[in-house]
Amino acid sequence: MKDYAFYPGCSAESTxxxxxLSVQAVAGSLEIxxxxxxxxxCCGSTPYGSLNxxxxxxxxxxxxxxxxxxxxxxxxxxxxxxxxxxxxxxHLQDHPRLMAMVNEALAVxxxxxxxxxxxxxxxxVLTDDITPGLITEKIKRRLEGLKVAPYYGCQLVRPxxxxxxxxxxxxxxxxxxxxxxxxxxYPVKARCCGGSLILSEEDLALGLINKLLKSAADxxxxxxxxxxxxxxxxxxxxxxxxxxxxKTGYNLPVFFITQLIGLALGLDDKSLGLxxxxxxxxxxxxxxxxxxxxx
Amino acid sequence: MRxxxxxxxxxxxxxxxxxxxxxxxxxxSCPVADSMExxxxxxxxxxxxxxxxEVLSSxxxxxxxxxxxxxxxCPRGVKPTELAHALESLAVRQGYRVSGTVTxxxxxxxxxxxxRNGRVHEFGMMVRFYLSxxxxxxxxxxxxxxxxxxxxxxxxxxxxxxxxxxxxxxxxLPEILQKFSEIRGSC
Numbered sequence: 249m250k251d252y253a254f255y256p257g258c259s260a261e262s263t264x265x266x267x268x269l270s271v272q273a274v275a276g277s278l279e280i281x282x283x284x285x286x287x288x289x290c291c292g293s294t295p296y297g298s299l300n301x302x303x304x305x306x307x308x309x310x311x312x313x314x315x316x317x318x319x320x321x322x323x324x325x326x327x328x329x330x331x332x333x334x335x336x337x338x339h340l341q342d343h344p345r346l347m348a349m350v351n352e353a354l355a356v357x358x359x360x361x362x363x364x365x366x367x368x369x370x371x372x373v374l375t376d377d378i379t380p381g382l383i384t385e386k387i388k389r390r391l392e393g394l395k396v397a398p399y400y401g402c403q404l405v406r407p408x409x410x411x412x413x414x415x416x417x418x419x420x421x422x423x424x425x426x427x428x429x430x431x432x433x434y435p436v437k438a439r440c441c442g443g444s445l446i447l448s449e450e451d452l453a454l455g456l457i458n459k460l461l462k463s464a465a466d467x468x469x470x471x472x473x474x475x476x477x478x479x480x481x482x483x484x485x486x487x488x489x490x491x492x493x494x495k496t497g498y499n500l501p502v503f504f505i506t507q508l509i510g511l512a513l514g515l516d517d518k519s520l521g522l523x524x525x526x527x528x529x530x531x532x533x534x535x536x537x538x539x540x541x542x543x
Numbered sequence: 544m545r546x547x548x549x550x551x552x553x554x555x556x557x558x559x560x561x562x563x564x565x566x567x568x569x570x571x572s573c574p575v576a577d578s579m580e581x582x583x584x585x586x587x588x589x590x591x592x593x594x595x596x597e598v599l600s601s602x603x604x605x606x607x608x609x610x611x612x613x614x615x616x617c618p619r620g621v622k623p624t625e626l627a628h629a630l631e632s633l634a635v636r637q638g639y640r641v642s643g644t645v646t647x648x649x650x651x652x653x654x655x656x657x658x659r660n661g662r663v664h665e666f667g668m669m670v671r672f673y674l675s676x677x678x679x680x681x682x683x684x685x686x687x688x689x690x691x692x693x694x695x696x697x698x699x700x701x702x703x704x705x706x707x708x709x710x711x712x713x714x715x716l717p718e719i720l721q722k723f724s725e726i727r728g729s730c
Contacts, residue, residue, distance in 0.1 A: 263665055265701060287661075287714050288714075289710050289716055290663050295654055301556060302727065305555075307657065331611075350723070352722065352726055356722045402609075403611070406612065407615060439610075448644065451686075481697075523701075
């Protein structure tokens, strides 16, 4: 059993609920322990850095200080938390004067940060620490015949932090393939879904989402799998709106990658939060059950 | 007041603005350059020409999706995504009003939610955002009505809890931030 400090991110408690549930369920089966940071706060995400770039470092640093006390790697399933925490971490490590100012402020809460934490994404942990080979050994039902568009989103691989290619990454493909499913060619795999601008510039974001869904459908995918809570929400909750705006008829379930891994590990639908998916994955699941029983 | 380009270069994220060679790779890579008042390459040229008012009152940087495609492709390491965030911060700090986008209002609702709860409460954040842009919503009634089914379906699938999850004592964030602003003020 390997331990990690775990930072779920705010969305794991709401729009990304299926992610929060399935990450923990899958971790249990893969013998890793994700120990949630006590009293973590929001990382600040893009909006905080956009309104007040220095204060955003303090908000992120409180979490880094909490993580440092555990002596463990800090793992998050959220791509936006990953970029925000990683960026703040690197910036503070490179700017000792700012680090000293941040520490003076953190001292009010009895906290201190020394720049020792390693911030990692759950996909990186699954790919590099657990490894696809080990996951294959543990699966109970191969997802044979399932064609999946691997949708990385942008912030998992950009800006480049080294664990995968920034434009044509492969880690998610290998996770999908190790389950017995097929990762279809997906040229837009690391293009942006519009992010939080779905709320303020909806028409713009719907156009981007349409391109992502179209490419998945054109490449014969039955569904998509993503490791980003905001991407999942945009592609899942707004798929109906895309259909009405662009007169399309997409019916593509959008899984969190951990939901797909959980299905292969034989975990039940409820513990993977599959009932929180808006585009129903029922047809896909029925098809899989058919393959399993040979019908 | 300090020279604009120096001020941008001294803001975290704006450090590399002088390295730009105006090749336009950023604009060519940006998925939303068409929607911006001035696309990324042009904004950088304007910063260097000292066009403070035009840059800081434009909607350009508020369209940035933070997808970082320009950042990984820039041959000079300018990091235009970070630069956009730096320009947004400067515009807010210097009190510029931006027209043609409600993204600043969205970001304010988001940050206020963190200050209120320690974490973002998505439902509360969305409600406060929409309340802050009522004239905008009234100007496009059909789109406004069509937003409701998305919220409803998220709620029905247990993805939009009505009550916030509060961090114990808000993680002492207000005290930490108060202290930080005192330290900054004395620098």
